[in-house]
Amino acid sequence: MRARVRAVSLSAVILVSLALPREPRAQAATSPSEARANPSQSLAIVVNRSNPLDNLSFIDLRKIFLCERDHWPNGHRIAVAMLDYGQPERKTVLRLIYRMDETGYQDFLLREMFRGDVFIAPKILASPTIVRKFVFNAPGAIGYIRTRDVDQSVKVIRIDGLLPDDKGYRLQIDEASAGKESD
Amino acid sequence: MRKQPKFRARPLLSGSTALLGIQGAGRSLSRQVSIVLLVLVLVGESGVAVFVMRDLGRSYATAQRMYTGAVQGLLRIGDMQYDAQETRRATLYALTTNDGNLQVAYADQSRNADGGVTEGIVQFLAAARTADETKAGQQLARDWSNYLKVRDEVLGLILEGSPKEAVHLDLNLGVSEFELVRNDLDKVKRSYDEQASQQLATVAELSRASMTRLTAALVLGLGLGTVAIWAIQRSRLRAAVHLAELRMDFVAAVSHELRTPLTAILTAAENIRDGLALSRERLFEQASVITAQAVQLMETVDQVLQFSAASEKKLPHPLREVRVEEVIDDALLSTQSLVDEAGFFVETKIEPDLPHIIADVSVLSQCIQNLIANAVKYSRVKRWIGVSASMNREQNQILISVHDQGIGIHDSDLKRIFEPFYRSPDVIGAKIQGTGLGLAIAKRGAEAFGGDLTVSTEVGIGSVFTVRLPVAKPARQKASNAESAMRGARA
Numbered sequence: 001m002r003a004r005v006r007a008v009s010l011s012a013v014i015l016v017s018l019a020l021p022r023e024p025r026a027q028a029a030t031s032p033s034e035a036r037a038n039p040s041q042s043l044a045i046v047v048n049r050s051n052p053l054d055n056l057s058f059i060d061l062r063k064i065f066l067c068e069r070d071h072w073p074n075g076h077r078i079a080v081a082m083l084d085y086g087q088p089e090r091k092t093v094l095r096l097i098y099r100m101d102e103t104g105y106q107d108f109l110l111r112e113m114f115r116g117d118v119f120i121a122p123k124i125l126a127s128p129t130i131v132r133k134f135v136f137n138a139p140g141a142i143g144y145i146r147t148r149d150v151d152q153s154v155k156v157i158r159i160d161g162l163l164p165d166d167k168g169y170r171l172q173i174d175e176a177s178a179g180k181e182s183d
Numbered sequence: 184m185r186k187q188p189k190f191r192a193r194p195l196l197s198g199s200t201a202l203l204g205i206q207g208a209g210r211s212l213s214r215q216v217s218i219v220l221l222v223l224v225l226v227g228e229s230g231v232a233v234f235v236m237r238d239l240g241r242s243y244a245t246a247q248r249m250y251t252g253a254v255q256g257l258l259r260i261g262d263m264q265y266d267a268q269e270t271r272r273a274t275l276y277a278l279t280t281n282d283g284n285l286q287v288a289y290a291d292q293s294r295n296a297d298g299g300v301t302e303g304i305v306q307f308l309a310a311a312r313t314a315d316e317t318k319a320g321q322q323l324a325r326d327w328s329n330y331l332k333v334r335d336e337v338l339g340l341i342l343e344g345s346p347k348e349a350v351h352l353d354l355n356l357g358v359s360e361f362e363l364v365r366n367d368l369d370k371v372k373r374s375y376d377e378q379a380s381q382q383l384a385t386v387a388e389l390s391r392a393s394m395t396r397l398t399a400a401l402v403l404g405l406g407l408g409t410v411a412i413w414a415i416q417r418s419r420l421r422a423a424v425h426l427a428e429l430r431m432d433f434v435a436a437v438s439h440e441l442r443t444p445l446t447a448i449l450t451a452a453e454n455i456r457d458g459l460a461l462s463r464e465r466l467f468e469q470a471s472v473i474t475a476q477a478v479q480l481m482e483t484v485d486q487v488l489q490f491s492a493a494s495e496k497k498l499p500h501p502l503r504e505v506r507v508e509e510v511i512d513d514a515l516l517s518t519q520s521l522v523d524e525a526g527f528f529v530e531t532k533i534e535p536d537l538p539h540i541i542a543d544v545s546v547l548s549q550c551i552q553n554l555i556a557n558a559v560k561y562s563r564v565k566r567w568i569g570v571s572a573s574m575n576r577e578q579n580q581i582l583i584s585v586h587d588q589g590i591g592i593h594d595s596d597l598k599r600i601f602e603p604f605y606r607s608p609d610v611i612g613a614k615i616q617g618t619g620l621g622l623a624i625a626k627r628g629a630e631a632f633g634g635d636l637t638v639s640t641e642v643g644i645g646s647v648f649t650v651r652l653p654v655a656k657p658a659r660q661k662a663s664n665a666e667s668a669m670r671g672a673r674a
Contacts, residue, residue: 048339079343081283120344123283130287137290137335138342 042147042164043092043171046132046154048139051076055158058170064142065097066108067118076140080122081131083144089128092173093144146173220411224404231400238393245386253379256310259303260372266299267327267368271361274334277341278349290338297331307371316374323367330360433604433618440483440618444476451476483618489549490603490620502632504539504655505547507572507581513544514551515570518559525559525566532571539655540581542632547650550628550636551583553621554648558587560615561646565589575651580634584649591642601626601636625650 045061047053052074056064063069064078071077083090085102094105112118125131128145135141136153143154147164150156162169273293277286304327308320333356340349451469454460460469511533515522522529540547551570558568569586592600596607603623610617626636629650640646 076339077343077345123342123344125287126284130284133287133291134283134342137287137338139339140343 041173042169043089043144043173044147044150044156044164045142045144045159045171046135046150046156047142048135049153049155050139051155051157053157054155055161058160061159062097065093065122067112067122070119072140077120079120079134079138079141081125081134081141081143082122083128083131084124084126088173089144089146092171095174096171144171220407220414224407224411227403227407228400231396231403234396235393235400238389238396242386242389242393245382245389248382253375253382256307256375257372257379259306260368260375263300263303263307264365264368264372266296266303267361267364269293269296270300270331270334271357274337274341274353274357277338278346278353283342286342290342293334293338297327297334300327316371319367319371319374323364323371326360326363326367330357330364333357333360429602429604437483437487437618440616441480443616444480444483447476448473448480486618486620486624490618490624502541502543505542505544506539507537507583508533510540510542510544510547510551511570511572511583513548514555517548517552518555521556521559522568527559527562527566527568529555529568529570532569534573537572537574537581540632540652541655542652546628546631547652550625550650551585553625553628554585554650557621557648558585558589558646560617561610562587562589565645574654578651579654581652581654582649583652584647586645586647588645591644591646592638592640593642597638597640600638622648 045056051072053072060069065080067080069078082093091102094100094102098105098108100108109118109121113121123134125134125143128149131143131145132149132151132154135143147156156163159170164171270293273289273296277289277293280286280289304320304324308317308324311317311320333352337349337353337357340346340352451472454469455466460466511531515529515531555568555570562568565588567588569584571582571584571586573582573584574580575582590609593607593609596609599605600607601622602619604619605623606617606619622636625648629636629652632652634650634652636648636650638646638648
């Protein structure tokens with residue numbers, strides 16, 4: 001019964017997302033300031049300032065979030081910080097990086113831990129501020145926050161050589177779809 | 184038989200009033216002594232008060248330094264110890280949970296606490312006064328920095344989900360590093376304790392010094408006060424003894440002065456009664472003795488009464504402007520028989536056109552008469568008396584002087600010759616009769632008119648007694664001058 005409800009809701013989400021107008025993105029692409037992304041809607045990937053890494057490919061980023069990589073090149077264990085359920089940033093990450101919905105992510109996590117492929121589940125944190133503090137305190141931490149929440153305590157890394165402000169940066173929050181997903 | 188100068192009779196006054204001058208002198212001495220002693224007490228107390236105030240100021244400053252240095256330092260160390268414990272406690276709390284949010288909160292708590300310790304170390308180093316303190320502060324800073332590195336790693340491991348490694352690291356390094364920090368803090372605290380103890384000892388020492396000085400001030404004050412009271416009492420006692428001695432001397436002198444003529448009168452009367460003076464010549468001789476001795480007796484009584492009147496400071500007649508010549512003539516006339524009988528030559532030298540003086544002729548004349556009588560009495564070989572009057576224009580005074588070539592006065596007697604009833608031992612030894620009142624009466628007579636009586640003398644050469652009197656002012660000021668003269672005389 002529960003699985004059926006999930007399937008129905010997932011179908012509804014997909015349908016709704018397909019039905020959503022694409023105008024905001026289209027407008028952004030054709031606007032005079034197209035050289036730059038909308039900073040308030042960009043999602044920055046942040047790591048501890050001691051982390052020597054400056055750039056990640058999107059593929060590597062995905063591997064990290066899917067717990068396919070355990071350690072950074074400097075030897076620190078990777079600790080993924082996830083925002084709590086229902087937040088737009090989390091939905092964006094699930095959509096763009098995990099390419100899953102919430103249910104799929106939960107299933108994935110349970111499956112991986114059950115198989116023993118993942119020893120440490122991502123930390124579930126309540127707010128972007130806590131994510132930032134977590135990343136600041138843990139040398140191996142990696143998390144995501146809006147660019148407006150970034151400060152000097154953490155380091156923003158490039159994804160495929162692009163910063164959140166750059167054109168073509170992939171991690172953009174779609175507020176509308178995020179809101180509908182949460183519904 | 185010598186004839187005594189003739190004195191005018193004065194109203195009879197009580198004996199106690201006559202002695203007022205002596206009692207006043209005694210009281211004046213007591214007042215002076217007591218004032219001097221009280222001033223000494225005040226000066227002494229003020230001096231000690233200055234010391235005590237300085238001690239109190241130093242104690243206050245030391246206490247302030249102690250508070251700002253040691254006490255506040257101890258408080259700061261207390262805060263640092265608490266913050267250090269809080270830093271570690273919060274780190275360990277983070278180990279007790281798997282909730283990432285709580286772990287972050289504990290990490291935050293730990294970092295906030297370590298900020299307090301770091302700030303405290305900076306303050307301690309800034310306030311450090313000695314090399315030891317600086318060294319201890321630097322050691323603490325190093326150890327604290329080392330511990331924080333371990334703490335950061337432990338926190339990182341906890342947040343990364345490696346609690347086992349975190350515990351291992353904390354046990355291996357964190358505990359020992361934190362122990363070093365704790366020892367350093369204890370060391371700093373001990374240095375503050377020692378500082379506080381030293382400053383407390385200084386404050387205690389200053390307090391003891393203040394107490395000692397206060398006690399000394401009280402003892403000094405009490406001592407000086409006691410001495411002052413003792414001096415006053417002693418002065419009063421001495422005045423009383425002196426008064427009693429003078430009274431006895433007075434009684435003895437008066438008795439002698441009265442008894443001598445009375446004895447002569449009695450002897451002459453008995454001679455007549457017993458028929459020893461049968462011839463007319465013998466009878467005349469005995470009657471003459473009686474008459475002469477009676478006159479002497481009367482004059483002695485008159486002198487005592489004059490002194491009483493002079494002590495009362497009441498003048499028998501109102502003051503008026505008088506000529507100096509008038510006064511001198513009156514005095515010379517009154518003493519003429521005495522001078523002639525003694526075979527003295529009186530030379531007068533009066534400056535012409537002398538201004539008038541404000542006086543009572545009879546009193547002032549009496550003053551001069553006493554000086555002339557003394558000149559006769561105390562001259563042995565050279566029978567010469569000079570009476571002069573001149574003007575001292577600088578001080579606007581009339582000077583009336585009586586010169587003699589008599590025995591002179593010793594320095595030791597000079598300060599006492601104007602005391603009533605005083606008679607020098609030489610005079611008593613030479614059996615020169617007198618009551619010791621002549622100069623006292625003369626001085627008070629001069630002072631009654633705002634003047635003074637002074638003496639310059641040389642033993643074996645002679646003496647000069649000078650009456651100094653203020654010149655009368657213009658007529659329109661006469662009345663006020665007279666009143667002020669009276670006031671001066673009464674004062």
